[in-house]
Amino acid sequence: xxxxxxxxxxxxxxxxxxxxxxxxxxxxxxxxxxxxxxxxxxxxxxxxxxxxxxxxxxxxxxxxxxxxxxxxxxxxxxxxxxxxxxxxxxxxxxxxxxxxxxxxxxxxxxxxxxxxxxxxxxxxxxxxxxxxxxxxxxx
Amino acid sequence: xxxxxxxxxxxxxxxxxxxxxxxxxxxxxxxxxxxxxxxxxxxxxxxxxxxxxxxxxxxxxxxxxxxxxxxxxxxxxxxxxxxxxxxxxxxxxxxxxxxxxxxxxxxxxxxxxxxxxxxxxxxxxxxxxxxxxxxxxxx
Amino acid sequence: xxxxxxxxxxxxxxxxxxxxxxxxxxxxxxxxxxxxxxxxxxxxxxxxxxxxxxxxxxxxxxxxxxxxxxxxxxxxxxxxxxxxxxxxxxxxxxxxxxxxxxxxxxxxxxxxxxxxxxxxxxxxxxxxxxxxxxxxxxx
Numbered sequence: 001x002x003x004x005x006x007x008x009x010x011x012x013x014x015x016x017x018x019x020x021x022x023x024x025x026x027x028x029x030x031x032x033x034x035x036x037x038x039x040x041x042x043x044x045x046x047x048x049x050x051x052x053x054x055x056x057x058x059x060x061x062x063x064x065x066x067x068x069x070x071x072x073x074x075x076x077x078x079x080x081x082x083x084x085x086x087x088x089x090x091x092x093x094x095x096x097x098x099x100x101x102x103x104x105x106x107x108x109x110x111x112x113x114x115x116x117x118x119x120x121x122x123x124x125x126x127x128x129x130x131x132x133x134x135x136x137x138x139x
Numbered sequence: 140x141x142x143x144x145x146x147x148x149x150x151x152x153x154x155x156x157x158x159x160x161x162x163x164x165x166x167x168x169x170x171x172x173x174x175x176x177x178x179x180x181x182x183x184x185x186x187x188x189x190x191x192x193x194x195x196x197x198x199x200x201x202x203x204x205x206x207x208x209x210x211x212x213x214x215x216x217x218x219x220x221x222x223x224x225x226x227x228x229x230x231x232x233x234x235x236x237x238x239x240x241x242x243x244x245x246x247x248x249x250x251x252x253x254x255x256x257x258x259x260x261x262x263x264x265x266x267x268x269x270x271x272x273x274x275x276x277x278x
Numbered sequence: 279x280x281x282x283x284x285x286x287x288x289x290x291x292x293x294x295x296x297x298x299x300x301x302x303x304x305x306x307x308x309x310x311x312x313x314x315x316x317x318x319x320x321x322x323x324x325x326x327x328x329x330x331x332x333x334x335x336x337x338x339x340x341x342x343x344x345x346x347x348x349x350x351x352x353x354x355x356x357x358x359x360x361x362x363x364x365x366x367x368x369x370x371x372x373x374x375x376x377x378x379x380x381x382x383x384x385x386x387x388x389x390x391x392x393x394x395x396x397x398x399x400x401x402x403x404x405x406x407x408x409x410x411x412x413x414x415x416x417x
Contacts (some may be wrong), residue, residue: 005313036142039380043389044394059219059230061219062230071344077343080336080337088340091340095375096375100241100380102180103239104144104274112181137314137315138276139142182405190371201366202370209348236373250319255322
């Protein structure tokens, strides 16, 4: 049994839903751990992680517009406004999705479903450099 | 320390909230691991997992109608429509709940609360055969 | 490799968003595990866990009012009413956030981001005594 730790960096565009499956898969496969559990953790409060269908680009557009309807950027709704009208909605979108995910690893690879991809959701209206911490416990 | 891997299959009805606590508990207890962490993972994008109160059947009905109000099946709202009017809402309902759960195991059993059950949520309007991957790391 | 198990108790006020970062961090640091993954689990169905920005107190107020808009306490919307008008909305708010979190541990500490705190969300309209189960797998 062993523990591997890693960190990946991603440059996001404004309000981007960025697929990161390939980068995470490469990290796992390089690690050489046959089976175990991978924990992904995003040390941010206005970006989040999501496992979702990764085939149709329209799914990403629909997800983005749904989140904007669900958490509207109307300043009168929020008291925390000093960092911009997109800031508090970004915190709320993060709260409704995830900053952490646990994914099983088998035969040296993530056991994702055929249509599943891992996405990094940038909820701010500006590009950011985001950090992803990876921990793999396995053997 | 050891890692147990398993897979369970569930037949769902249309828009079903199906309790799966008993099947998961049986798998854990058969494994003979005293303490550790169980990771449940659903390799699907239009079904999800949820830990919720498992006593009143009305809670399931209310949860279902709440999710349908929150993510309405109105075709004009979504661009991704080719797989049916229920498909994109199903992805969004999955995104707002979970496809993965981490549950502590102690004295050979899941440490669920008295009123907690594990549910598999079928968000599609047709029955499906769903896969649940289980990974238990413990000793 | 080892597994540490623990339990913490928190007294919540009505509809409180209570920061618990310090108590969890103290438990982790006392454990003396250098690296691994911490699993937090709340054995309740009307309270939840959330990682969120912990600097501005207005973020907590905005989160609370957002959740109340998203899941209104209107009796006509729910069939499960016998435990009070706040009960079913509390279940739904729990379903949309988390009862479990996985957090990486490195150099003996949780690897939280600079602005991240861990919060216990009390969704009921009365104070409660809440239990938090902690499991740390690491070395």
